[in-house]
Amino acid sequence: MISVVILGAGNVATHLFKGFEKTNDVSVVQWYNRNASSLQPYSHLVDVTDNLEALKDADLYIIAVSDDAISELSSSLPFKDKLVVHTSGSVSVYDLDMKLKRGVLYPLQSFSKAAKLDFDNVPICIETIDKKSYPLLKKVAVSLGSPTKRINSDQRRVLHLAAVFVNNFTNQLYRIGHEITESEGAEFDLLKPLIKETANKIEDMSPFKAQTGPAKRNDKKTIKKHLKQLDNEHHKAVYELLTDSIKRTHGRKKL
Amino acid sequence: MISVVILGAGNVATHLFKGFEKTNDVSVVQWYNRNASSLQPYSHLVDVTDNLEALKDADLYIIAVSDDAISELSSSLPFKDKLVVHTSGSVSVYDLDMKLKRGVLYPLQSFSKAAKLDFDNVPICIETIDKKSYPLLKKVAVSLGSPTKRINSDQRRVLHLAAVFVNNFTNQLYRIGHEITESEGAEFDLLKPLIKETANKIEDMSPFKAQTGPAKRNDKKTIKKHLKQLDNEHHKAVYELLTDSIKRTHGRKKL
Ligand SMILES: NC(=O)c1ccc[n+]([C@@H]2O[C@H](COP(=O)([O-])OP(=O)(O)OC[C@H]3O[C@@H](n4cnc5c(N)ncnc54)[C@H](OP(=O)(O)O)[C@@H]3O)[C@@H](O)[C@H]2O)c1
Numbered sequence: 001m002i003s004v005v006i007l008g009a010g011n012v013a014t015h016l017f018k019g020f021e022k023t024n025d026v027s028v029v030q031w032y033n034r035n036a037s038s039l040q041p042y043s044h045l046v047d048v049t050d051n052l053e054a055l056k057d058a059d060l061y062i063i064a065v066s067d068d069a070i071s072e073l074s075s076s077l078p079f080k081d082k083l084v085v086h087t088s089g090s091v092s093v094y095d096l097d098m099k100l101k102r103g104v105l106y107p108l109q110s111f112s113k114a115a116k117l118d119f120d121n122v123p124i125c126i127e128t129i130d131k132k133s134y135p136l137l138k139k140v141a142v143s144l145g146s147p148t149k150r151i152n153s154d155q156r157r158v159l160h161l162a163a164v165f166v167n168n169f170t171n172q173l174y175r176i177g178h179e180i181t182e183s184e185g186a187e188f189d190l191l192k193p194l195i196k197e198t199a200n201k202i203e204d205m206s207p208f209k210a211q212t213g214p215a216k217r218n219d220k221k222t223i224k225k226h227l228k229q230l231d232n233e234h235h236k237a238v239y240e241l242l243t244d245s246i247k248r249t250h251g252r253k254k255l
Numbered sequence: 256m257i258s259v260v261i262l263g264a265g266n267v268a269t270h271l272f273k274g275f276e277k278t279n280d281v282s283v284v285q286w287y288n289r290n291a292s293s294l295q296p297y298s299h300l301v302d303v304t305d306n307l308e309a310l311k312d313a314d315l316y317i318i319a320v321s322d323d324a325i326s327e328l329s330s331s332l333p334f335k336d337k338l339v340v341h342t343s344g345s346v347s348v349y350d351l352d353m354k355l356k357r358g359v360l361y362p363l364q365s366f367s368k369a370a371k372l373d374f375d376n377v378p379i380c381i382e383t384i385d386k387k388s389y390p391l392l393k394k395v396a397v398s399l400g401s402p403t404k405r406i407n408s409d410q411r412r413v414l415h416l417a418a419v420f421v422n423n424f425t426n427q428l429y430r431i432g433h434e435i436t437e438s439e440g441a442e443f444d445l446l447k448p449l450i451k452e453t454a455n456k457i458e459d460m461s462p463f464k465a466q467t468g469p470a471k472r473n474d475k476k477t478i479k480k481h482l483k484q485l486d487n488e489h490h491k492a493v494y495e496l497l498t499d500s501i502k503r504t505h506g507r508k509k510l
């Protein structure tokens with residue numbers, strides 16, 4: 001049985017706690033937050049504390065606090081040479097205090113406290129400085145039911161950046177679709193099956209192969225019609241840039 | 256039993272034929288294409304022809320050919336006053352020859368011949384000039400198992416435009432995610448669960464509410480880091496424009 005202490009009480013920390021509660025291989029022996037009141041709802045299930053000096057001994061400490069607070073919290077830990085990881089996609093593993101055995105467990109998914117989460121759908125990217133820490137971290141991730149992948153810092157940084165494109169920016173395109181449809185009294189809901197199909201299609205086809213539409217076909221007549229239809233200048237700019245982007249990818253435009 | 260003639264042999268025509276084959280309410284009595292050889296694989300199931308003069312009598316004619324060919328083909332039909340629809344999101348219903356009873360059955364989904372398709376996931380938008388044509392078109396769409404929605408021309412045009420944003424442009428963001436990850440030897444596959452979750456999230460949450468990430472938080476430090484990381488000028492332009500777009504939506508920026 002691997003003993004774990006969780007630090008932080010936000011989206012990721014809470015889902016990790018709930019995930020570990022269901023496993024037989026990991027036991028959360030303590031849950032820390034700077035403000036223990038947010039842990040009260042769980043105090044019948046686990047020892048909670050807001051006192052770093054009272055931290056229990058454990059095989060692994062998982063720091064799941066805001067990116068900016070990771071470094072300082074790691075330095076405040078009243079021990080050394082123990083295995084401590086953070087869960088951030090963008091913070092360096094070296095931002096953890098060097099008195100510790102350091103690593104990262106980066107769960108590549110969008111977490112929110114309120115929403116249900118199935119760790120089957122959360123690839124966990126593992127990074128360690130010390131090779132010997134890897135098997136334990138892998139076991140912890142596997143116990144949650146997550147697919148795991150060993151990566152280095154550059155790969156993690158790049159995954160985090162790519163996640164902004166496929167998650168935040170994609171969601172903003174949904175938002176623009178919402179604005180465009182509602183402005184004419186059309187129902188955004190009618191687009192939802194297409195949105196799902198677009199995401200599902202790349203399961204076994206590259207996004208390159210999956211592309212269709214006026215930009216890919218270089219259908220100038222339709223592109224012109226669409227630009228005329230858009231009266232919001234900002235939507236027009238997005239249309240133009242992404243049409244240009246598709247043309248570049250599909251060789252319709254010199255680079 | 257409603258009798259239907261399909262015109263065209265492409266992605267949409269082929270899926271419509273297969274869909275109707277499974278219903279009890281609609282019978283495809285004939286399938287036309289300018290080039291009958293592409294219909295040969297189906298000639299044991301349905302009467303096929305490349306001769307407009309030989310078109311059979313039917314309750315409904317569905318023109319599922321390239322946008323540019325719809326108008327001319329409708330004028331070439333050797334009859335009048337019969338119900339004829341096209342399946343395009345962007346062509347006007349008035350582009351059909353006025354000698355006909357005109358309408359549109361616009362299936363709001365991405366079709367490709369090779370891929371499986373479930374009409375449950377294909378909202379069919381119905382437009383008619385003549386009110387009396389509507390019940391028959393609705394029955395035809397419902398027979399396929401599709402959700403249906405009566406819309407007007409403006410709504411159809413706007414749905415088609417919004418579909419470009421949520422389908423073609425979204426897919427291009429997946430492509431950029433692919434380029435970014437592969438350039439550092441990271442696996443694009445690790446992003447697939449996040450891509451699906453992003454699409455699923457808006458099932459019961461607006462894209463406005465679903466937004467997260469550095470642009471929404473106006474996290475300048477991370478945005479700056481990301482821009483520095485991107486060495487492809489074109490990816491950088493997409494990052495900047497969509498970050499700006501999110502800031503506008505979430506009131507971080509004056510309009
Ligand atoms: N959310 C996601 O989708 C996601 C996905 C992958 C990775 N991550 C990473 O996971 C980590 C946590 O993210 P989250 O979304 O769970 O954050 P969150 O919900 O915003 O929670 C932040 C937590 O950090 C604590 N905290 C903030 N400043 C602190 C400080 N100065 N000292 C001590 N604790 C402090 C907060 O304590 P209080 O409760 O007292 O405010 C809170 O418990 C971050 O590194 C993030 O990059 C997040």
Ligand SMILES: NC(=O)c1ccc[n+]([C@@H]2O[C@H](COP(=O)([O-])OP(=O)(O)OC[C@H]3O[C@@H](n4cnc5c(N)ncnc54)[C@H](OP(=O)(O)O)[C@@H]3O)[C@@H](O)[C@H]2O)c1
Pocket residue numbers: 263264265266267268288289290293319320321322324328341342343344345361362363364365366367
């Ligand atoms: N694909 C989609 O995702 C989708 C979604 C919604 C709506 N639509 C609409 O559905 C319609 C058909 O699209 P599609 O994707 O099925 O097209 P497609 O696969 O490209 O097939 C086009 C068909 O049109 C025929 N055609 C082309 N030019 C013609 C002409 N001058 N005269 C007669 N026939 C001609 C072709 O005949 P040959 O076989 O002889 O070349 C072919 O059968 C279009 O209006 C499109 O906007 C498509």
